[in-house]
Amino acid sequence: MLDIFKEIRExxxxxxxxxxxxxxxxxxxxxxxxxxxxxxxxxxLRPAFAFLSxxxxxxxxxxxxxxxxxxxxxxxASLVHxxxxxxxxxxxxxxxxKANWGNRVSMHVGDLxxxxxxxxIAQYQKTPLVAQVLSQISxxxxxxxxxxxxxVYQSQQSVKDYLYRVQHKTALLIAASCQLGAVACGASxxxxxxxxxxxxxxxxxxxxxxDVLDMGADQKKLGKPIGGDLRQGIxxxxxxxxxxxSPDRKRLIELIEKTNKTEAEVSEAxxxxxxxxxxxxxxxxxxxxxVKAKNELNYLPNIPAKQTLLxxxxxxxxxxF
Amino acid sequence: MLDIFKEIRExxxxxxxxxxxxxxxxxxxxxxxxxxxxxxxxxxLRPAFAFLSxxxxxxxxxxxxxxxxxxxxxxxASLVHxxxxxxxxxxxxxxxxKANWGNRVSMHVGDLxxxxxxxxIAQYQKTPLVAQVLSQISxxxxxxxxxxxxxVYQSQQSVKDYLYRVQHKTALLIAASCQLGAVACGASxxxxxxxxxxxxxxxxxxxxxxDVLDMGADQKKLGKPIGGDLRQGIxxxxxxxxxxxSPDRKRLIELIEKTNKTEAEVSEAxxxxxxxxxxxxxxxxxxxxxVKAKNELNYLPNIPAKQTLLxxxxxxxxxxF
Numbered sequence: 001m002l003d004i005f006k007e008i009r010e011x012x013x014x015x016x017x018x019x020x021x022x023x024x025x026x027x028x029x030x031x032x033x034x035x036x037x038x039x040x041x042x043x044x045l046r047p048a049f050a051f052l053s054x055x056x057x058x059x060x061x062x063x064x065x066x067x068x069x070x071x072x073x074x075x076x077a078s079l080v081h082x083x084x085x086x087x088x089x090x091x092x093x094x095x096x097x098k099a100n101w102g103n104r105v106s107m108h109v110g111d112l113x114x115x116x117x118x119x120x121i122a123q124y125q126k127t128p129l130v131a132q133v134l135s136q137i138s139x140x141x142x143x144x145x146x147x148x149x150x151x152v153y154q155s156q157q158s159v160k161d162y163l164y165r166v167q168h169k170t171a172l173l174i175a176a177s178c179q180l181g182a183v184a185c186g187a188s189x190x191x192x193x194x195x196x197x198x199x200x201x202x203x204x205x206x207x208x209x210x211d212v213l214d215m216g217a218d219q220k221k222l223g224k225p226i227g228g229d230l231r232q233g234i235x236x237x238x239x240x241x242x243x244x245x246s247p248d249r250k251r252l253i254e255l256i257e258k259t260n261k262t263e264a265e266v267s268e269a270x271x272x273x274x275x276x277x278x279x280x281x282x283x284x285x286x287x288x289x290x291v292k293a294k295n296e297l298n299y300l301p302n303i304p305a306k307q308t309l310l311x312x313x314x315x316x317x318x319x320x321f
Numbered sequence: 322m323l324d325i326f327k328e329i330r331e332x333x334x335x336x337x338x339x340x341x342x343x344x345x346x347x348x349x350x351x352x353x354x355x356x357x358x359x360x361x362x363x364x365x366l367r368p369a370f371a372f373l374s375x376x377x378x379x380x381x382x383x384x385x386x387x388x389x390x391x392x393x394x395x396x397x398a399s400l401v402h403x404x405x406x407x408x409x410x411x412x413x414x415x416x417x418x419k420a421n422w423g424n425r426v427s428m429h430v431g432d433l434x435x436x437x438x439x440x441x442i443a444q445y446q447k448t449p450l451v452a453q454v455l456s457q458i459s460x461x462x463x464x465x466x467x468x469x470x471x472x473v474y475q476s477q478q479s480v481k482d483y484l485y486r487v488q489h490k491t492a493l494l495i496a497a498s499c500q501l502g503a504v505a506c507g508a509s510x511x512x513x514x515x516x517x518x519x520x521x522x523x524x525x526x527x528x529x530x531x532d533v534l535d536m537g538a539d540q541k542k543l544g545k546p547i548g549g550d551l552r553q554g555i556x557x558x559x560x561x562x563x564x565x566x567s568p569d570r571k572r573l574i575e576l577i578e579k580t581n582k583t584e585a586e587v588s589e590a591x592x593x594x595x596x597x598x599x600x601x602x603x604x605x606x607x608x609x610x611x612v613k614a615k616n617e618l619n620y621l622p623n624i625p626a627k628q629t630l631l632x633x634x635x636x637x638x639x640x641x642f
Contacts, residue, residue: 025464029471104405111466112464112467114435115456116460122449122452131442131446132443138432138439142436143433146426146430149425
């Protein structure tokens with residue numbers, strides 16, 4: 001991703017320092033637990049979108065930096081809480097906070113990281129849209145999580161149910177990253193609305209791709225074991241498709257609804273899903289979102305950041321990690 | 322408490338309706354889980370402090386209502402997260418699906434309730450102090466929780482360690498309730514600083530009293546079993562005192578550090594703590610905080626709300642539930 005982001009590379013380095021400054025804690029236990037995920041690195045996708053979007057109007061790093069930090073903190077907090085929920089033992093290739101310290105600590109570390117995002121957001125007194133949008137989205141992210149919990153291992157799900165989750169869990173925060181990056185620098189609706197829509201489509205494409213990768217990517221590159229969603233009973237787009245179209249539908253339902261799948265059963269499920277075209281279907285849906293995302297950029301001026309946003313859109317479908 | 326609050330009884334009724342409106346959800350599962358705690362009732366102490374404090378300057382219900390709702394939501398969210406127990410460390414195999422599901426839901430319900438408080442707070446665009454103070458305090462509340470986790474079953478604790486927890490977990494939010502109630506109605510420092518200090522002292526007194534009640538209050542009135550803190554390894558003020566002063570210090574350390582106490586051991590510990598004056602000592606500390614709280618009210622004009630705040634201060638030491 002580094003080459004794609006060359007335009008904002010220095011700003012991403014400043015972000016990294018600022019993230020460390022905000023997360024660091026004088027208490028060693030607090031410092032260790034809350035720095036843990038930060039040290040594992042990450043793509044910093046949401047801050048990058050905020051920076052790039054800010055380029056469309058009176059870009060000033062100091063105007064957009066607290067927002068960029070807040071976005072990454074919100075994302076990180078949700079990852080830490082996801083790990084409590086998902087019983088995930090590794091994330092970004094390293095053991096999760098939960099694996100090291102247990103559920104209770106994970107929960108409070110997530111709360112702490114999220115609360116720190118609020119201190120960042122409180123700095124935007126003059127652009128109240130920042131707090132308004134991010135508070136609304138925080139609610140929706142929880143609603144997405146709750147819907148996921150109540151739908152695990154349930155084979156009777158529609159594409160709409162799945163898209164609701166992707167929208168709430170991922171797309172809305174990426175949409176907000178693009179929107180608010182511009183808002184933080186004072187941009188008006190003509191600029192920030194197309195950016196928000198671009199972010200929304202990209203977010204949908206990004207998450208669906210993520211779900212497809214969970215079905216067959218190289219485990220080392222992904223940094224987590226494949227088939228994780230299936231094991232946890234999370235029904236993703238290829239599965240929804242296959243549950244309708246597979247000639248081995250009965251067997252697939254059996255496998256999907258089983259709460260403790262063996263390795264062999266996970267592999268068998270992935271084979272059935274792939275064979276009937278579930279993964280191809282999901283990739284086509286991704287393609288449609290990417291086309292829509294790129295179309296939104298037509299409403300924006302031709303600046304280098306626009307070229308970068310176009311490249312990111314195309315990159316999504318080729319990414320392998 | 323109803324008589325004490327007669328001045329704001331109608332406003333508390335409006336608050337109750339507003340809390341329901343904010344918490345209610347069209348999804349039945351989400352509605353059921355997030356309304357659960359709300360339906361159990363509560364003293365609504367933080368909203369009450371916000372209302373009473375607002376009386377000191379240009380009181381308007383609509384100015385202070387979103388804040389009052391936010392304060393109760395923040396408190397409720399912290400209660401829900403407090404109830405999440407550690408299931409990651411379960412011995413001899415995996416926790417039941419049901420137990421695990423319970424924790425996951427609790428965590429996300431807590432997150433959801435907290436996120437809804439942010440929507441309320443985002444309405445105070447013209448009084449940025451509201452978001453600034455509450456974001457700072459949210460961080461401190463997490464720090465208090467983390468300190469508590471890292472100090473359970475540890476008999477080597479100072480009064481200072483204990484007071485840090487009480488401050489972070491309880492006093493700061495009550496201080497903010499008093500401060501921001503006035504701030505929301507446009508009051509200046511001359512009004513809101515004494516109120517904040519009053520709230521801080523009251524918050525300390527309130528939590529220490531709570532901890533004392535956990536050692537011997539009537540179980541039915543309290544609505545939860547006594548000795549809960551001891552069982553969970555949480556070291557409260559009477560314990561800190563007794564661990565220094567008890568003639569049976571060695572036995573007490575043994576009991577305190579034991580992670581699975583029998584009923585008899587809990588009773589024995591409470592007896593040892595009480596016998597050496599631990600509970601009397603804690604009550605004296607409460608008394609000192611109450612005196613300080615009442616002194617702060619000298620800086621404020623003589624209005625009926627001031628009389629109510631005085632009565633609340635005196636009520637704390639007599640409460641039995």
